[in-house]
Amino acid sequence: MDPKNIWWLRWCLLAIIECDRFEWKHFYKLYIDSKEWKKRSKAIKNERGNKCQLCSSFESLQVHHNTHERIGHEDDADLIVLCRRCHSKFHGVI
Numbered sequence: 001m002d003p004k005n006i007w008w009l010r011w012c013l014l015a016i017i018e019c020d021r022f023e024w025k026h027f028y029k030l031y032i033d034s035k036e037w038k039k040r041s042k043a044i045k046n047e048r049g050n051k052c053q054l055c056s057s058f059e060s061l062q063v064h065h066n067t068h069e070r071i072g073h074e075d076d077a078d079l080i081v082l083c084r085r086c087h088s089k090f091h092g093v094i
């Protein structure tokens with residue numbers, strides 16, 4: 001097995017154990033709160049110059065998932081760094 005998928009599997013197991021039913025939203029929240037995601041999002045922000053990719057703001061940066069297909073082993077292209085304002089606009093539009 002691809003070693004980078006091991007912690008992802010661990011999170012799946014945790015989520016299944018913690019929920020009676022597999023609830024995506026709950027699982028996604030677990031993931032967003034995880035140390036692995038915090039590390040990943042920090043690295044992505046650094047890589048993109050710690051600024052919003054839409055308006056170049058440096059304030060309240062968040063990492064948005066363009067797709068949830070590869071949660072836990074995202075390609076760089078799956079992620080976009082946005083400030084809070086652009087992030088909420090993004091979600092309003094889609």
Ligand SMILES: [Zn+2]
Pocket residue numbers: 052053054055056057082083084085086087
């Ligand atoms: Zn912005």
Ligand SMILES: [Zn+2]
Pocket residue numbers: 063064065087091
């Ligand atoms: Zn988002």
